[in-house]
Amino acid sequence: MLEGIETGYEEKFDFPRWNGRPKFPWLLATVPRTGSTYVSHVLWASGCLGAPLEYLNFDPNGPSGHAAAVPAEQNRIWSEVLARRTSPNGVFGLKAFPLLMEDLHRANPPLLTEVMKMMIPGPDQARVVQLRRRDRQAHAVSYARALLSGVWRKEQEREGQMPPDFSREAFDVACRLIDSQEQAWTEMYAGLRVKPLILWYEDVLEKPDEAVVQVADYIGVTLVSGARVAVPAIERQSQSGTSLWFAALGGQGD
Incomplete structure (x- = not known):
């Protein structure tokens, strides 16, 4: 976790305990x-869509890094987030990446099985929202720069820190990672006969309220204006040096 920074995983942001x-x-x-x-924070702020964060991120530098090699602690954390991060209307959201799910499969297969049974109980009951970006080049540039710098959030930036130089190799690696992970989701949908709701980042950025309504309708819950909750603000990371990447790739970016 980031010292002195509110990331959203803190107890102060919990919902009333759900049984x-x-x-x-x-x-x-x-x-x-x-x-x-x-x-995820836009959806969470509605107070009616749970708080879809990375509760299964047990990377040593992640929100629950202390449980990286401790399956029993991972199980306890999962039970706790179900109780603390289910909104009062009974909605629980989980944000997941294929690579994190693969890590969990290697480290704690029983927990992954439990999670999947709850999140995707059957084709007619599954509620899966897939978030994508239309601008693939901008997506890959952002991914490559994060891989090179190790900076994934605005709060990790430091004054005087130089942006990463353009790297075609890093860009190509990012493209492959995006393709392989999106393919993993596609294969999961086919195997489980799930039809996800596709949500585009650019659309959420332009009309966040419409995205909230779209997800609520898909899940099958009613939005209540008085249910809104305070969540940590998300600041955009520095774009310093990004234009040089797009110039090197012959594109404009977004």
Whole structure:
């Protein structure tokens, strides 16, 4: 976690404790650098769509890094987030990347099985929202720059820090990572006969309120204006040096 920074995982942002299984579990299926942190906070702020964050991120530098090699602690965390992050109307959201799910499969297969059974109980009951970006070049540039710099959030930026120089190799790696992870989701949908709702980052950025309504309708819940909750603000990362990447690739970006 980032010292002194509110990321959204803190107890102060919990919903009132929920007893039992969520009534409406749903999965925000995406890949890194789709603007998923911004989108998840937009949906969360409604107070009616759960708080779809990376609760299964047990990377040592992630929100629950202390549980990286401790399956029992991972199980406890999962039980706790179900109780603390289910909104009062019974909605629980989970944001997931294929690479994180693969990590969990290697480290704690029983937990992954439990999670999948709850999140995708059957084709007619599954609620999966896939977040994508239309501008593939901008997506890959953002991914490549994060891979090179290790900076994934605005709060990680430091004064005087130089932006990463253009790297065709890093850009190509990012493209492959995006393709392979989106293909993993596609294969999951086919195998489980799931039809996801596709949400485009650019559309959410332009009309966030419409995206909230779209997701609520898909999940099957009613939005209540008085249910809105305060969530941490998401600031856009520095775009310093980005134009040089687009120039090197012969594109304009977004």
